[in-house]
Amino acid sequence: MNVFKLLSRSSNAAQSSPAQKLPSSGAVANPQLFGHDEAAQAPHESNTNRKRKRGQGIVALASPSSSAVLPAALDFFGGGARDTEGNEDASSKKERRKQREQERKEEVGLEKKNTDTVHEEPYNLNESKRILHSHKLKVAVLEDFAPQLDEPRSENKSKKRKKEKEKEKEIKDKNKNAKKPLYPRPLTAFAQLRTRYNISTRLAQNIMDQGYNLPTEVQLAALPLLLRNNGHEETDSLSENGSLSGAEYNGDIHLLTVAPTGSGKTIAFLIPIINALLAEGKPSGAKRGPRAVVLAPTRELASQIVNEARKLAKGTAIKATLMRKGMQVVDAAEKAAHDNAPHSPETSENEEDDAGSVDEEEAAPRKKQAGRQAEQVKAAILVATPLALLNALKCKDSTVANLPTVSQLVLDEADVLLDPLFREQTLAIWHACTNPKLRLGLWSATMGSNIESLTISTLNDRWATLSSSQSDMPSPPPPLIRLVVGLKDSAIPNISHQLTYAATEQGKLLGLRQLLHPTSVSNTWNQPTLRPPFLVFTQTIPRAIALHSELLYDIPPEAGGSSRIAVLHADLSSSARDSIMTRFRKGEIWVLITTDLLARGVDFRGLNGVVNYDVPTSAAGYVHRVGRTGRAGREGGVAVTFYTQDDIPYVKLIANVIRASEKLRGVAVDEGCVKQWLLDALPTPSKRDRQQLKKRGVEARRQVKGKSGRPENRISSKSGYDRRVENMKKGAKMAARKRRSEVDGHEGVSEFEGFD
Numbered sequence: 143m144n145v146f147k148l149l150s151r152s153s154n155a156a157q158s159s160p161a162q163k164l165p166s167s168g169a170v171a172n173p174q175l176f177g178h179d180e181a182a183q184a185p186h187e188s189n190t191n192r193k194r195k196r197g198q199g200i201v202a203l204a205s206p207s208s209s210a211v212l213p214a215a216l217d218f219f220g221g222g223a224r225d226t227e228g229n230e231d232a233s234s235k236k237e238r239r240k241q242r243e244q245e246r247k248e249e250v251g252l253e254k255k256n257t258d259t260v261h262e263e264p265y266n267l268n269e270s271k272r273i274l275h276s277h278k279l280k281v282a283v284l285e286d287f288a289p290q291l292d293e294p295r296s297e298n299k300s301k302k303r304k305k306e307k308e309k310e311k312e313i314k315d316k317n318k319n320a321k322k323p324l325y326p327r328p329l330t331a332f333a334q335l336r337t338r339y340n341i342s343t344r345l346a347q348n349i350m351d352q353g354y355n356l357p358t359e360v361q362l363a364a365l366p367l368l369l370r371n372n373g374h375e376e377t378d379s380l381s382e383n384g385s386l387s388g389a390e391y392n393g394d395i396h397l398l399t400v401a402p403t404g405s406g407k408t409i410a411f412l413i414p415i416i417n418a419l420l421a422e423g424k425p426s427g428a429k430r431g432p433r434a435v436v437l438a439p440t441r442e443l444a445s446q447i448v449n450e451a452r453k454l455a456k457g458t459a460i461k462a463t464l465m466r467k468g469m470q471v472v473d474a475a476e477k478a479a480h481d482n483a484p485h486s487p488e489t490s491e492n493e494e495d496d497a498g499s500v501d502e503e504e505a506a507p508r509k510k511q512a513g514r515q516a517e518q519v520k521a522a523i524l525v526a527t528p529l530a531l532l533n534a535l536k537c538k539d540s541t542v543a544n545l546p547t548v549s550q551l552v553l554d555e556a557d558v559l560l561d562p563l564f565r566e567q568t569l570a571i572w573h574a575c576t577n578p579k580l581r582l583g584l585w586s587a588t589m590g591s592n593i594e595s596l597t598i599s600t601l602n603d604r605w606a607t608l609s610s611s612q613s614d615m616p617s618p619p620p621p622l623i624r625l626v627v628g629l630k631d632s633a634i635p636n637i638s639h640q641l642t643y644a645a646t647e648q649g650k651l652l653g654l655r656q657l658l659h660p661t662s663v664s665n666t667w668n669q670p671t672l673r674p675p676f677l678v679f680t681q682t683i684p685r686a687i688a689l690h691s692e693l694l695y696d697i698p699p700e701a702g703g704s705s706r707i708a709v710l711h712a713d714l715s716s717s718a719r720d721s722i723m724t725r726f727r728k729g730e731i732w733v734l735i736t737t738d739l740l741a742r743g744v745d746f747r748g749l750n751g752v753v754n755y756d757v758p759t760s761a762a763g764y765v766h767r768v769g770r771t772g773r774a775g776r777e778g779g780v781a782v783t784f785y786t787q788d789d790i791p792y793v794k795l796i797a798n799v800i801r802a803s804e805k806l807r808g809v810a811v812d813e814g815c816v817k818q819w820l821l822d823a824l825p826t827p828s829k830r831d832r833q834q835l836k837k838r839g840v841e842a843r844r845q846v847k848g849k850s851g852r853p854e855n856r857i858s859s860k861s862g863y864d865r866r867v868e869n870m871k872k873g874a875k876m877a878a879r880k881r882r883s884e885v886d887g888h889e890g891v892s893e894f895e896g897f898d
């Protein structure tokens with residue numbers, strides 16, 4: 143067995159598996175989830191996607207070279223490198239060479255087409271409606287703030303406040319009603335970014351260099367809404383159609399987007415930001431500071447966004463940076479001015495709440511840094527977690543300095559950033575962005591209606607506060623537009639789900655071991671097999687650590703042994719986390735055990751599956767966890783969820799999401815993994831239970847200390863009964879030894895007669 147060959151699996155080999163197409167096989171021709179049958183694409187918009195540059199980000203895992211022969215026990219990837227298939231591969235070598243040649247030709251052809259000037263048809267409302275409908279896209283103006291301008295600015299404050307309160311109350315009811323629909327002109331090929339929106343040549347080139355040709359659904363609708371139309375949009379058709387394209391806003395909007403996991407939201411918000419910054423040119427005036435801020439809930443996601451931004455802005459003057467400890471975001475002078483300025487009561491309130499939430503780990507180095515010259519952020523795009531940025535903005539008296547240079551604020555995973563866990567921090571940063579031209583973007587695969595109302599009321603508040611102090615507030619204020627792709631809050635349809643009853647904790651461990659070992663996988667139910675690399679999610683950090691130590695030696699040494707399995711959680715140091723992420727992306731780690739730290743946003747393109755070792759604590763949690771596989775339309779991802787007796791009160795939440803996803807995929811209820819009888823039999827958790835579950839998880843799985851002070855809910859392949867018997871035997875042995883030593887000791891005393 144050549145282990146080296148096993149490690150250097152190339153994506154070609156996985157494709158050679160005839161039975162199952164895996165996400166690790168590489169990018170698919172069409173990254174879209176819906177509207178595949180759509181024939182009506184512009185002639186230049188071939189579905190033949192330009193192939194990604196070799197090795198570009200795809201976890202390099204597949205099967206060994208065609209001639210390698212693997213014992214079944216080591217064939218973790220199911221590449222099927224048996225003798226016979228080896229021969230088949232050898233005979234198809236010529237075929238593959240031909241195919242590669244063909245792809246190269248297509249690439250060249252596509253490049254030429256994309257650089258050609260594309261003739262733009264005028265905006266056609268019916269055509270736009272049809273394309274948006276087939277891609278399951280819905281766009282609506284959620285809130286038009288323009289009517290507020292009718293109110294005289296001199297109106298006394300309390301009257302104004304009262305009116306605002308009344309308005310806030312109305313918001314909830316209003317949200318339920320249908321909003322003004324919009325039918326933006328769909329972007330059906332990235333080439334149109336140049337022809338229609340005249341984006342920078344370099345940016346367009348960078349997009350092509352990434353291998354992106356066909357926009358995903360979210361890009362198809364969000365980019366036309368966010369990019370300035372540069373006068374290309376025909377005013378005639380706008381007036382004819384009653385401004386239904388949204389082009390009259392000319393990109394000047396706040397956008398709230400709900401789009402499936404892995405659907406390319408990152409570049410959908412980065413392209414307009416980079417293009418706007420390039421168009422602005424070098425900022426005038428002495429004020430320094432970031433011009434766009436992207437907030438993300440975890441460091442891993444933030445650093446991924448920085449990488450994407452750097453790739454898109456390569457060769458331009460726009461730089462992106464990750465917020466690190468000790469960095470200085472605003473000018474020292476600005477901060478000092480803020481220190482001396484009187485603060486509004488609203489800000490102080492926030493600060494008091496936040497003061498307690500400052501992490502000591504974060505705070506200590508800040509104190510150390512105070513003595514040294516801090517590194518000033520020079521990049522135009524700053525990506526940060528809320529806490530890291532807020533710490534940098536806090537002044538000596540723990541008030542928050544303003545970020546007047548920021549004109550774009552993006553909340554990636556907005557629902558979690560505005561969830562109680564991060565809300566105070568996120569809102570404090572939002573309020574610190576005092577630029578009257580600030581535009582907001584909220585992006586996630588799941589978004590509760592409470593997030594919409596919170597956004598509207600915060601936009602209202604900001605407007606009221608800023609318009610009383612600043613004369614240059616835009617008039618009318620930009621509207622809040624909502625874009626929804628597919629079915630809101632649902633899991634992607636291109637993965638298969640398995641909901642497995644494991645009865646007990648021990649059952650789950652056996653189930654996971656079965657999934658892990660290639661020879662023990664019995665595919666009796668004709669379900670797709672889970673192949674590495676995959677993620678395993680647990681409810682808590684101690685459980686992730688315990689599971690890791692239990693499985694550490696499950697992969698045979700010939701296949702890399704314990705180095706193939708790792709655990710990643712928030713208690714590890716930043717450098718350890720980075721190193722594990724790098725090794726997992728490289729394909730050196732096959733099984734990564736983690737907590738919800740990696741549940742959101744993180745993009746492992748070739749991840750073949752996800753195991754919910756512990757059931758997620760909410761439906762949204764499930765959507766995000768399983769969305770780590772099946773990215774950019776890749777087929778073959780598998781999501782396995784184990785549940786035990788303890789999960790029965792809540793598992794219906796997950797079963798409903800699975801059913802909805804299978805329905806989207808067109809799977810009949812009696813053929814899917816969640817049968818109707820199961821849905822009928824499972825209890826529906828109350829709202830209170832749901833809230834409790836989200837907050838604390840399944841109680842039985844929380845760290846419970848036994849009388850001995852050791853955790854009782856350990857993860858082990860031994861049953862509680864076996865452990866008890868073993869403990870009793872151990873106890874008996876100890877007691878016998880003690881008795882023996884006592885007897886020996888007694889004899890000893892009798893022998894020692896010296897003191898007398």
Ligand SMILES: Nc1ncnc2c1ncn2[C@@H]1O[C@H](COP(=O)(O)OP(=O)(O)OP(=O)(O)O)[C@@H](O)[C@H]1O
Nearest residue numbers: 173354356357358403404405406407408743745774
């Ligand atoms: N138009 C496209 N064509 C092909 N691949 C794309 C396209 N747009 C994005 N991708 C790829 O899709 C993957 C997922 O993108 P991204 O991480 O932005 O998804 P997301 O919608 O933010 O997901 P999540 O909700 O999990 O955060 C990335 O690997 C990205 O490179």
